[in-house]
Amino acid sequence: MGMKVKEVAALSGVSVRTLHHYDELGLLIPAKTSEAGYRVYSDENLAELQQILFYRALGFSLKQIKEILTNPSFNRLEALVSQQQMLHQKRCQLDDMIRTIEQTIKEGKGEGTMTREERFKGFDFNLNPYEQEARDRWGDEVVDETSKKLQQFGGKQQEKMNMIYRRLADVRHLQPDSEEAQKAIGKWFQFLNTIGTYSLEAFAGLGEMYVADERFTTNIDQFGGGLASFMRNAMKEFARRNN
Structure with a gap:
């Protein structure tokens, strides 16, 4: 009923x-x-x-949630397990923050002091709910290698990456399957494989993250409104063509 x-x-x-x-x-x-x-x-x-x-x-936005739930690969049981893990992680972080607040209150009352490290315990803005999914799908080696190389990024690499973003922003008004768009997204595929090892499947999956994770979207769209969505569609087409 x-x-x-x-x-x-x-x-x-x-x-x-x-x-x-x-x-x-x-x-x-x-x-x-x-x-x-x-x-x-x-x-x-x-x-x-x-x-x-x-x-x-x-903390997911409605836009992120819709992208996740309408993804053809969405599996409710897998999502529940992932949500359980994230909630445990969030609970641990909240427990740390509560203890930090308690210590800060005591310090304010003159009942103790805090080290610099203790003052910021519990604050972590680098948590990525998609990292475990990436590890499950593509393996620890790929994720760890990519993270390591990103940490070693130099100015020239950063500028090259920004140049590719700007070029993609210039063609984002075109259809994602157009030759010009595919040529530009191909440069992105080549670049990513200089800092990691991305299969075509991983490349398409990364594109999905660009619109599912608001942090990716905000960062990418600073080069042009709608760029993240355009890249997602172009990456999906690139993977289909070259598979």
């Missing part, structure tokens, strides 16, 4: 307005609409809503 939107709102704690918004975004589409025009949600919809709320609790 289906549930009406007010019932789902009462069950989940999500407002009716938010559920309507999710529907409008194509993020959570009700199983059907009654003859009277009411949204009717199925048990499958409730499972989808649970996934959305887990990702929201982890």
Whole structure:
């Protein structure tokens, strides 16, 4: 038996307005609409809503969540395991931050002192929820090698990377499968393989991360609005053509 939107709102704690918004975004589409025009949600919809709320609790944007849930390779059980791991990681970080606050309060009351390191314990802005996924799909060696080479980046390499981004931004108005776009994205594929070892599958997967992870999107789109999405589509086409 289906549930009406007010019932789902009462069950989940999500407002009716938010559920309507999710529907409008194509993020959570009700199983059907009654003859009277009411949204009717199925048990499958409730499972989808649970996934959305887990990702929201982890700090993912609605855009990121939609990209994840509509990806053909999405697997709900795998997602739950990944979410569990991220929540454990987040809990550990929060525990560290709570202890840091407690120590800071004590120091403010004159009841102790803190080292410089203790003052910033628990703050970590480098956590990447996609790193474990990358390791699972492409192996530790690829991820570790790429991270190591990125840390050794010099000015010339950085400038070369920025030049490729600027060139891609120049052609982002073209169709991703156009010859000019494919030539430009090919340069990106070649460049990435100078700092790591990317298969065509890994290359296409990386493109998905450009739009699924808001940090990637923000960084890339500074070269031109919509560049991350364009690169994702061009990388997917490049992988298909050259497979």
